[in-house]
Amino acid sequence: MSEPIKYGPALLLPGDQIGITTNPNTEPFWLAAKEHRLTACQCGKCGHFRMPPSPYCPECSSQEVDWPTLPGTATVFSFAVCNKNPKDGADYIYVPVVVDIDGAPGARLNANVTGCDAEDVHIGMKVTVEWTPIQDDWVLPNFRKV
Numbered sequence: 507m508s509e510p511i512k513y514g515p516a517l518l519l520p521g522d523q524i525g526i527t528t529n530p531n532t533e534p535f536w537l538a539a540k541e542h543r544l545t546a547c548q549c550g551k552c553g554h555f556r557m558p559p560s561p562y563c564p565e566c567s568s569q570e571v572d573w574p575t576l577p578g579t580a581t582v583f584s585f586a587v588c589n590k591n592p593k594d595g596a597d598y599i600y601v602p603v604v605v606d607i608d609g610a611p612g613a614r615l616n617a618n619v620t621g622c623d624a625e626d627v628h629i630g631m632k633v634t635v636e637w638t639p640i641q642d643d644w645v646l647p648n649f650r651k652v
């Protein structure tokens with residue numbers, strides 16, 4: 507049996523490399539992130555969560571939305587280990603994840619995970635939000651191993 511690959515610490519992509527754009531449907535998410543509040547788009551009529559946010563609820567077609575403050579914890583649904591910085595191709599270990607957001611059934615978020623070695627990231631791993639300043643004074647939710 508071969509030895510498992512050792513990647514080392516899972517880093518976050520540097521915030522100064524990350525820019526976002528917002529629109530009226532997504533801006534409440536990013537404004538909450540600036541306050542270090544994790545939220546998700548929830549239908550104001552039937553309670554269905556949807557991420558990314560969209561103008562109409564796919565369940566009941568309502569345009570009413572709520573942005574509840576969530577616990578800030580999540581569970582890794584899927585991940586990949588990357589070993590090059592996408593900006594310049596330099597060696598750089600980071601782990602993009604898709605997480606299931608606690609308190610928002612059905613809502614998932616893309617992020618990076620840190621706080622452990624990349625080879626230790628696994629599906630079902632519990633994580634908690636970590637706020638990363640990015641371009642233009644926005645703040646990005648990433649996650650850290652609990």
Ligand SMILES: [Zn+2]
Nearest residue numbers: 549552563566
């Ligand atoms: Zn609905």
